[in-house]
Amino acid sequence: MEYVLKTNSLTKKYRNFTALDNLSMNVPKGSIYGFVGRNGAGKTTLIRLICGLQRPTSGSFEMFGVRNTDRKILEQRRRVGAVVETPSIYLGMTAEENLKMQYMTLGLPDYSGIPELLKLVRLSDTGRKTARNFSLGMKQRLGIAVALCGNPDMLILDEPINGLDPQGIIEIRELILKLNRERDITVLISSHILDELSKLATHYGFIDGGRIVKEMSAEELEKASRKAVHIEVTDIKALSMVLEDMGVEYKLIDDRTADIYAKFNITQLTKALMPSGCEVLSINERDESLESFFISLVGGESHD
Amino acid sequence: MIKLLRANFFKLFCSWSFWLTLFILPFINIFVIINGDRTYKGLEPRSGLDRWNLGMCGETCFSHLMFLTYIIVLLMGMFIGDEYASGALRNKIIAGYSRTKLYFSYLIAGVCESLIIDLFCIAVPFIVCCAKYGFDGDWGTPGLMTVSSLPPVAALTAFTILCIIFAGDRTSGMVIAFLTDLVMYYFFDWFFLSKLINEPEKVSAAQKKLYLIIDALLPSSFVEWLYAFGMKAHDLNMTHAPKCGWCCITLAVMTAAGLMQFRKNDLK
Numbered sequence: 001m002e003y004v005l006k007t008n009s010l011t012k013k014y015r016n017f018t019a020l021d022n023l024s025m026n027v028p029k030g031s032i033y034g035f036v037g038r039n040g041a042g043k044t045t046l047i048r049l050i051c052g053l054q055r056p057t058s059g060s061f062e063m064f065g066v067r068n069t070d071r072k073i074l075e076q077r078r079r080v081g082a083v084v085e086t087p088s089i090y091l092g093m094t095a096e097e098n099l100k101m102q103y104m105t106l107g108l109p110d111y112s113g114i115p116e117l118l119k120l121v122r123l124s125d126t127g128r129k130t131a132r133n134f135s136l137g138m139k140q141r142l143g144i145a146v147a148l149c150g151n152p153d154m155l156i157l158d159e160p161i162n163g164l165d166p167q168g169i170i171e172i173r174e175l176i177l178k179l180n181r182e183r184d185i186t187v188l189i190s191s192h193i194l195d196e197l198s199k200l201a202t203h204y205g206f207i208d209g210g211r212i213v214k215e216m217s218a219e220e221l222e223k224a225s226r227k228a229v230h231i232e233v234t235d236i237k238a239l240s241m242v243l244e245d246m247g248v249e250y251k252l253i254d255d256r257t258a259d260i261y262a263k264f265n266i267t268q269l270t271k272a273l274m275p276s277g278c279e280v281l282s283i284n285e286r287d288e289s290l291e292s293f294f295i296s297l298v299g300g301e302s303h304d
Numbered sequence: 305m306i307k308l309l310r311a312n313f314f315k316l317f318c319s320w321s322f323w324l325t326l327f328i329l330p331f332i333n334i335f336v337i338i339n340g341d342r343t344y345k346g347l348e349p350r351s352g353l354d355r356w357n358l359g360m361c362g363e364t365c366f367s368h369l370m371f372l373t374y375i376i377v378l379l380m381g382m383f384i385g386d387e388y389a390s391g392a393l394r395n396k397i398i399a400g401y402s403r404t405k406l407y408f409s410y411l412i413a414g415v416c417e418s419l420i421i422d423l424f425c426i427a428v429p430f431i432v433c434c435a436k437y438g439f440d441g442d443w444g445t446p447g448l449m450t451v452s453s454l455p456p457v458a459a460l461t462a463f464t465i466l467c468i469i470f471a472g473d474r475t476s477g478m479v480i481a482f483l484t485d486l487v488m489y490y491f492f493d494w495f496f497l498s499k500l501i502n503e504p505e506k507v508s509a510a511q512k513k514l515y516l517i518i519d520a521l522l523p524s525s526f527v528e529w530l531y532a533f534g535m536k537a538h539d540l541n542m543t544h545a546p547k548c549g550w551c552c553i554t555l556a557v558m559t560a561a562g563l564m565q566f567r568k569n570d571l572k
Contacts, residue, residue, distance in 0.1 A: 051398045054570040077400035084398075085572070088391030093318075101392070104314055106399055107307035146395065 002029040003062075004154050004186045005050065010059035012045050012210075019045040021210035022059065027154075027188055027203070032180050034201030035190035036294055042210040043190040044085060047158045050188075051082050064153070078106070081152035083160060087143020091132040095123045095142050098131060102149040113149075121145040121175060137168030144175065155179065157189045161196055173200055194291045208298040225293050228259040230286050235278035242272040256281070308401060308409035316417055321382040325375060326424055329368050333429035336364040341436070365433065365446065366453060368425040369527040373460060373485045376418055377478050380464040383417060384410050385474025394571065407566045411465060411559060418461040419454060426450050453530055455551035456523035460485070462558035463523070469566045489524040520550035 005027040012020040020042045027033045037043050048054045050061060052073075061068050064076045089098050099114045118124040121141040126134070131142060140160055147155060157176070161169045177200065179185045191197045197204075204221055206213040216224065233239045236255050243250045246269070248262040270280050316322055368375075387393040387410070396406055430446060467484065468477030496515050500507055507515075519525045529536055529545040537545070 048570075048572070051394070052400075053394060053397055053572070074400040074402060077398060080398060082394075082398045084391075084394055086391060088393075088395045090315075090386070090390050090392060092320075092386075097318075101311055101315065102395060104311040105307060105396055150399075 003027060004029050005061065005063055005188065007046070007050075007061040008059055010046065010049060010061055011057045012042075012049060012054065013057045019210055020049070020056075020059075023207070023210060023212055025205045025212050025215060027186060027205075029186055030180070030184055031203045032176065032187045032189065032201050033203045033205060034197040035188060035205050035207065036192070036194060036197060037190070037207035038192060038298070041207045043192075043207060044158055045210075046207075047082070047084055047156055047188075047190060051080070051084060051156065052077060053084065078150065079153045080156060081147030081150070081154070082156035082158070083140070083143040083147050084156070084158045087139050087146070089131045089139060089142050089146060092130055094128055094130055095126045095134075095145070098142060098146055099149060102146045106150045108150060113151075117145045117148055120148070120178075122171065135168075137164050137171060140164065140168070140172060141175070144172075148179070151183075152185065154186045154188065157187065159191055160189065161191065161193060169196060176200060194294055206294060206297050213297050221293065228261050228286055229264075229283060230257065230259055231283050232257045232281040233273065233278050234281065235273075235276060238273055238276035238278035241276075242269065245272070305405050305409060308396065308405060309412060312409055312413035313416075316383060316413055319382060321379060322417060322421075325379060325421055329371075329375065329421060330425045330428035332371070333364050333367045333425060334432055336367045337429055337432060337436070340364060364531075365426045365429045366449060366527075366531040367429075368422075369453065369456075369531045372422075372457065372527055373489075373524050374482065375421070376457070376460045377464050377481045377485075379417060379421070380414055380461060380468060380481075381474050381478040384414055384465055384468050385477060388468065388472065388477075389474045397571065403567045404563065407469075407563050411462060411562065414465055415458045415461045418457045422453055422457045423450070426453070449530055452548040453527065455548045455555060456526045459523040459551045459555040459558060462555055462562060466558050466562040466565065469562055469569065472569060472572075485524050488522055492518065492522060492525060516546040517550055520546035520548065521554050523551055523554060526551055 003026045005025075007023055007025050009022040009024055010020050011018070011022055023042065023046060035043050035046070045054070049056050050063065056068070063073060064079060066072050066076045090101065093101065095118060096114060099117060100111055103111055103114065115124065118126075121144055123138060123141055123145065126138070131139060134142065144155075144157070144160070147157075155176075160176075161172055164172065173196065176187055176189065180187055189197070189200065201218060203215070203217050205215045230253075231239070233256060236252060236258065239258060240250075240252065243258070243260065246264060248260055248264050250258050250260045250262075252258045266283065273280065387396075393406070397403070426446075463485070464477075464481040467481035468474065471477035471480055496518070500512070500515060519529070526546060526548065533545060
C-alpha cells in the first residue's frame, strides 16, 4: 500500500510537557484519514509538525517518500494544503483577493482557477464582501479554498467543523467527500466530534496522550465494533434481573432502555419478563458507536 | 523569493495603512514649514540663503522623524503583524518556503515600506519649501541628510520586526517595540545628556565621542540630529553630528537577531 505520510516515533516536548510521545502512523494514499482524540491528545501538535510550523524533538516523518530532514521536503510541502486550527485568511480582503494572494505566494502563472475554486466552496457570490464579514462556515470554506490553491495531493484539516452550525457541518462534509472522490485528494482530518468523523473517514488513527493507540480502516472498525440489541421496557429492574439470570452482558442506558451485547432468544426473554408485568416496548439492533469504541480504547465513560 | 516579494508588495500596496501614512505624514512637515513661516514673517531677508535658513526648511523636511518610531511600529504591526494575526505566515510555511527566505522577504518589504514613506515625507515638503522660498542650489546638504535618514529608518524597521517575531503576535510585539525604544531613548538621553549639559567639565573628549557613537547606534536618538541638529548641537556644544554608518551596525545586528529568532520559533 502506498502511503503519503508516515511518521516514525515522532516526539515533541515543550519544557516539562510531552505533547507527542513516539507517535507512529501511516496515512494511505487516497484515503480520508480520521485522526481521533480528546482535547489535548496531540492532534494539532502533530499537524503543526507535519506542516513545518514546528520542529520535532526527536523522530522523523516522511511525506511522499521524502524525509523531513531532507531539504527536498520543502518541495513536497507544495503538494500539501492545510487548514491548521483556524483558517489562514486576510480578513480585510475579499474571497477572490485571498485566493489571488495565495496564487501569488505559490507563484502560479495565472488566476484562471480562482472562479472554479470559489464555485467549489460555494463562495462565488460573495462579491466585494470582505472575509471579516463572513460567517464562520464561510471562513472555513475560504480557508479550505486557500488550501486547495495549487491543486494539492493532500489536504490536512485540523478540526474543520468546530463551531459550525449543522448546515455548515454538512457543507464541509460534502466538500471533503467531493474532493476525495473527484480529485483523489488524500485528506487527513482531525476531530474530536466522532459522530461526524464516522460519516467521512475511510481510515482511523486513535490518539491519546500523544501516542497512537490504534490505527484501522473503516471496514476493520466495523468488524471490531460490537453489535448490540437496544431494548426498551416498562420495568428496567425486572429486565436487569432476567438478564442477570440469563447470564448475558448488558448495559443499562436509562430507566427504560438497555443495550444487550450477546445473542439471546427474544421469545424466552419476553416470557421471562411476563410474570413481573414488564412489557417490551421496542427492540432494535445497532452497531457500537465510534464514541463507544474510542472510549473502550482509551478508557472513560461512554454516554450512549 | 521573487514570488514572496511579489505577494508582500501586492499586500503592501493594497494596504490602507500604507497609503494613509504616505499621504498624511508629509502634512506634519508642511505644518512645521507654515508655522515657521508665520514665526519669521516680516523679517528682512538678505539673500536666497537667508530666506532658506529663515524658513528652516532644511530641518523641517525631517520633522516627521520625531514620530518615526511610533509610525514604524504601527506600520509593521499592520503589515508583518497581520501575517501572524491572520495566519498567512502559516500558509507560506506550508507552501514550502524556508524560514530564511520568508524572513528576508518580510524584512525587505518592511524596510521598503518605511523608506518609501520616509522619502515621500522628505520630498513633498522639500518641493513646498522650494516653491515658497526658492532653492539655493545646494543639493549636498539635503541629499546628505536624506541619505543619513535611511539607515536609522531601516534599523527601526528591523528592530520592530524582531520584536513582533520574538513576541509571536502582533499586539505584544508592537508594545515591546514601542516601549523598548522609548525606554532606551529616554534612559540614554536622560542619563548621558543631562551629564553632558549640566556637568560638561566632568565629561572627557573620549566620553563625548562614546556618546556620539551610542547616539548613532540608537536609531531614535540618531534621527534627532536630523530634525533638530541646531538645537542638539547647541545643547551639547558640538559641531559634528554622529555618523549614520553606526546605524548600519544596528541594522545588521537586528537583522541577524530577527533571523535567528524566526528560525528558532515554534509557530502556532
